[in-house]
Amino acid sequence: MKIDKGISLTKVELDRIEANFLAAWTGDNSTPFIVDAPISASLRTRGTAIVRQTNLYTLFQLCPTLATWAVLTPLAIDYGASNKNVYSHISVFTNKNFDDAQAREKLKERFRFAARRIGLPVVGNQPTELFFAPLGPARSQLPDMARAFVGAALHLGPPAVEDTPSARDWQRRAVATRCPNLTRLNATISFDRSAYCARRFEAWRRGNEPLTEAEALLFAAYDQAVIGFGRHRSDLVAPPRLFWNGFTLALEAEPSQSAQSIKLGPFPTQLPGGSQVAIRTPWPEKITWTAGSIAQDIEVAPASDEILVFDADSGVLLTRTALETKVIAVASERQVVIASEQFGVTSFGPSIQSADPGRFIAWTITGDELNFPGRLPPWDHITSRDGALDQCRLDRPRRNAYSFGVGWRVDPQNRSRCRRPNQNSPRTIR
Known part of the structure; x- marks a missing residue:
């Protein structure tokens, strides 16, 4: 494959670059926001050169991770700092022209297709929902986000990051309350189904080091925000x-x-x-x-539609999740499960009454199935032969797994495929 300036690329090299970008995004210290992935400086330099000298629509097909990163990166760095023309920033970074409406529509169409290929559930056709939601916080809005999070922590307490739904609600409330007019920031926080932003705020509060250069800027914004409130980091006390x-x-x-x-x-x-x-x-x-x-x-106690999963050895709460959850990913070999109704476990058998007569408890191991008699599940749940059981499965967390919308997003190269079940046999959606 020949590209401009006399530089040649082979399919093997393109595959290697794509694999490296994908590994950086889904590997250790991974993030739902691809522009914040821990990509090395040398890989960024090489990727940028390829993007600027190669047909972008070819890259959308052959290197979807690289192409998606190339469209979003200039918006993360430059949007709002100099101007708010979305396509001019993308044009400068990629060395492509998007002045006419047809070119812009083609860009959005190919971007949407490539992003979905690598697991980003982008929607819509407007820049706010298509580009900005999966982008992560724009650098120009980091001070606003920092003030919102620190203010929420002082008023409500820091997020309970061991409980993803609660942490997700916390970060959405913080931004919606304190930055209601920042549509782009609100879209990003709503896109973050895994409460990654709240978890990294908690990492800052506990004195951890930033994982990336971009996160170092965010942590610095948190430092300035807490000073602006006339307080200290130690004043941000987490709930028990x-x-x-x-x-x-x-x-x-x-x-x-x-x-x-x-x-x-x-x-x-x-x-x-x-x-x-x-x-x-x-x-x-x-x-x-x-x-x-x-x-x-x-x-504290599980509601009627929840279960609590604790590590059986340390007693730490691993997750609080809804009964309709299909797969529960936990970093534990043995667990204690508490629910507000009776259930069965593959290895343990029927649950027993806990110290609270209104709650039931069982001990489980990784790989167990939990059965809740009498619950009629929707079609995409695990179903028994007579359709009278609702089940979920305890699995070890898959490396690089994030909660995006419905279900789990895993390494795109290792995605399992769901099929319509045989009505005469149970199944598990993984």
């Missing part, structure tokens, strides 16, 4: 974590300079940092926690 102590549910508060308490009855109960306080039965679904000026309701 939920544990299984072997007999009952318990809460453990992190060390803090602020006095912490929970309301288990008519009077507050002090919650010393670093120690666990057992929750009396019957377990409430929510408990009010206070730390200094922060007051927040925290979730």
Whole structure:
């Protein structure tokens, strides 16, 4: 394959470049935002040169990861800093012309096709939803996002990152409340189904180092934001974590300079940092926690449509998830599962009554199936021969797995395919 300036590329080299970009995006320290992937400087330089000297529509077909990255990267770096012309930024970076409407429509069509090939669930035809939602926070809006997150942490407490739905709601509420007019930032945060932004905010709060150059800028924005509020990072106290102590549910508060308490009855109960306080039965679904000026309701017992999964050895809450979840990815070999209704487990058998008579418990191992009798699942759930069971499966987390919309997004080169089930046999959607 010949490209401009006398440089030649073979299909083998293009495949290698594409594989390297894909590995950087889906490997260690991976992120749902492809422009923030830990791509080496040399690989970025080589990829940029190829993009600028090769037909972009050829790259959409042969190198979808590289091409998608090339369209989004200039928007992440330059959009809003000099001007807000989406196509001019893409044009400068790729060395292509998108002045006429036909060229722009073709770009959007090919981008949408390539992005979906690599697992990005992009939708729509307008730049905000098509380009900006999967882009990640624009660098020009990092100070706004930082002020929103730090403000939310001071008012509500930091996100409970062990509970993805709760953390996802936290980050959406923070941005929607404090940056309602920043459509592009709100679209990005809504796109982040895995609560990655909240989890990396928590990493900053705990003093971890940034993973990438882009994240270093975000962490610096958090530093400036907390100073702007006249506070210190230590003032951002996280809610207590939920544990299984072997007999009952318990809460453990992190060390803090602020006095912490929970309301288990008519009077507050002090919650010393670093120690666990057992929750009396019957377990409430929510408990009010206070730390200094922060007051927040925290979730405890599972609701009627939820299950809690704890690590059987450490007692740490691994996930709080809905009953209709098909596959539960956990970093654990043995688990304790608690639900508000009876269920069965492949290796354990029927669940037993917990210390709370209204909740049921079972011990599980990776690979077990959980069956909830009497629940009639929709067609895309696991179904028994008579359609009377709703099941989910406990799996080890797949490397590079993210929650994007419905189901799991995994390494595109190792995606399993779902088929319409035989009505006479059960199946598991992975």
